[in-house]
Amino acid sequence: MFSLAEENYLKAIYHLESKHKGAVSTNAIAEVMDTKPSSVTDMVQKLADKKVLSYVKYKGTSLTDEGRKTAANVIRKHRLWEVFLVDKLKFHWDEVHDIAEQLEHVHSEELIARLDKFLGFPDFDPHGDPIPDKNGNVKPTEKKLLSELNKKQHGVCVGVKESNSDFLQYLDKKNITIGTKISVLGKEFFDGSMVIQVGRDQFFISKKIAENLYIQTN
Amino acid sequence: MFSLAEENYLKAIYHLESKHKGAVSTNAIAEVMDTKPSSVTDMVQKLADKKVLSYVKYKGTSLTDEGRKTAANVIRKHRLWEVFLVDKLKFHWDEVHDIAEQLEHVHSEELIARLDKFLGFPDFDPHGDPIPDKNGNVKPTEKKLLSELNKKQHGVCVGVKESNSDFLQYLDKKNITIGTKISVLGKEFFDGSMVIQVGRDQFFISKKIAENLYIQTN
DNA sequence: TCTTAAATTTAGACAAGGCTAAAAATAAAA
DNA sequence: TTTTATTTTTAGCCTTGTCTAAATTTAAGA
Structure with a gap:
């Protein structure tokens, strides 16, 4: 089980990896997380101990398969909740991010499975981003x-x-x-x-x- | 804004007050929170500083009006989410508590207002407990x-x-x-x-x- | 009332996460 | 290839919330 802070780091690194390929730099993480590079170093070392990413001093980090799966799962939850907020609660597309940011950290496999079903197994969130499946796989998007x-x-x-x-x-x-x-x-x-x-x-x-x-x- | 831990303490004290009238003892809080009395003392002093409860050393605590309202609001959220889980996601009545325990700490007035409407403004949760209104008032229940x-x-x-x-x-x-x-x-x-x-x-x-x-x- | 037991608080410590300032390593420029 | 600038890490400190052990207060029993 990962803490809220750990999940947010994994998510951020996942997104950074998908943009600029290659190892992710400490400063880049600090920027998107709105935190200091020194804090990033601490957390990244902790996550490396937990085997969710590999880290080489001064060289940057990259997610392991397990880390990538964990991150994708947080993103899956985020996007499913966004669909819920827009489709069911009638929020606008641009109002849902902050709330989904909180909801994504609720821990329950069963909850997400049922939410997915309730929403009709959507493939995309309200911003058009694909929703990863339970195994963290993202359909190559068209x-x-x-x-x-x-x-x-x-x-x-x-x-x-x-x-x-x-x-x-x-x-x-x-x-x-x-x-x-x-x-x-x-x-x-x-x-x-x-x-x-x-x-x-x-x-x-x-x-x-x-x-x-x-x-x-x- | 209150932290997750603070909200849980307020909720626990609210429930204890409604059972045994009079000031709530430190030990009683420790028991329901599954924590040590010394930790309770610390937190209770902090909450007293924040004016959500009044505290007299060795004598116990009681919620102020503001504390009671805050607690009732957390309980309102908990119970609305329970209705959602049972009515919409088809969970059984006895499976929803732990999940609602997490969902109740998501901060967004708008979210709860819309959820309430989506659920048809329910008066009771799946365990038959009344759902407080936005102002923390509980309808005298029949x-x-x-x-x-x-x-x-x-x-x-x-x-x-x-x-x-x-x-x-x-x-x-x-x-x-x-x-x-x-x-x-x-x-x-x-x-x-x-x-x-x-x-x-x-x-x-x-x-x-x-x-x-x-x-x-x- | 005196003494013991129970409840409560204080003091000191720890883990998680974050920050600042200073040191070290890498990259860029001359 | 030096020198300088940038990036990254280390060291030390802070806050939140928790714990243990010891001290204190209140309650109960003789």
């Missing part, structure tokens, strides 16, 4: 930006890239939410604008909007 | 044991007294759950057994069972 689609292609909205209140309200107005099917009817190459179909409605969207919506093509 | 009812009386099942697996399975078989209406058709005084009506079914129950079911009469 997620792309709407702006990457071409005429006649279609997919399902799985999230937003950067969410702000105005944008979310726009989506509400247009009846676009997680799971909404979107088809590209036309695309202008000189400005990247599109005409799309959502439900029975067809309308124009700017490149800026198309670049902010994640679509799963399948 | 809860009694089924065994206290007499012929021709009726009420709604709001919980169980002592739950064990066998008993919960029995209730399942008889289709008795939270919210089930139960009417007393007959009662034998020499052994306390009853004939009751549940839905369209009428059947016999022993005194032992009647003494283990909480009923809200109204």
Whole structure:
């Protein structure tokens, strides 16, 4: 069993590894954890003792298989709770992070299994990020930006890239939410604008909007 | 904002106050918290500094209005989460305590307000205990044991007294759950057994069972 | 009332996590 | 290849919450 602090470190290192490949530096961890490098060194040494990461002085750290699995499980919980908050409690996509940050540390396998079922075994969280399975595996995702689609292609909205209140309200107005099917009817190459179909409605969207919506093509 | 440990102490003292009236002793707190009296002394002094309880050396402690409100709020969260776990995730009544014990410490007013609404503003948790409102007020409860009812009386099942697996399975078989209406058709005084009506079914129950079911009469 | 027992508090210590300041190692620049 | 700058680690200290052992207060019994 890992403490709240340990879980947060593992999660942070997991995310850093997926961005810049290679060993993760102490300073990088300190930055995302909003803490001091000296504190990171202490914790990283402790986690190395626990075999969830390998650590070479002055060289950085990388997760072991067990560490990666543990981290993925915390992320799984975080994202499932986010789905709950948005789908069931009707929070907006951009309001749920801090609450999920707390909920992700509740320990109960059974709870997460039942929550997963209750939510209909979702594959993506409200930001379009994939939800790892119980073993920590992440389905290779087909997620792309709407702006990457071409005429006649279609997919399902799985999230937003950067969410702000105005944008979310726009989506509400247009009846676009997680799971909404979107088809590209036309695309202008000189400005990247599109005409799309959502439900029975067809309308124009700017490149800026198309670049902010994640679509799963399948 | 109170720490996890502080919230647990407040909750424990709240429960102790409601049982034995008068100041709560250090040893009593240590017992229910499964900790040492010396640790209790430390914490109680800290909480007194924070004005959530009044403390007189060697004499015991009692919650201030603010402390009582804070405690009631933690209990409110605990019980709402229990309703969620049973009603939505289909846990059994006796499996939810430990999980709710963790969930109750998630900090977000908005979360609890929405959860409350999602659950349909329940008045009782799955054990039949009343759920305090946002201000910490507990409706004077009409809860009694089924065994206290007499012929021709009726009420709604709001919980169980002592739950064990066998008993919960029995209730399942008889289709008795939270919210089930139960009417007393007959009662034998020499052994306390009853004939009751549940839905369209009428059947016999022993005194032992009647003494283990909480009923809200109204 | 005097003495013993029980309850409570104080003193000192420890583990988890974090911080600051100083030392050491690595990387970059001249 | 030195010198300088950056990164990382070490050492020592702090807070929270807990514990043990010893001291103190209150309660109970003779």
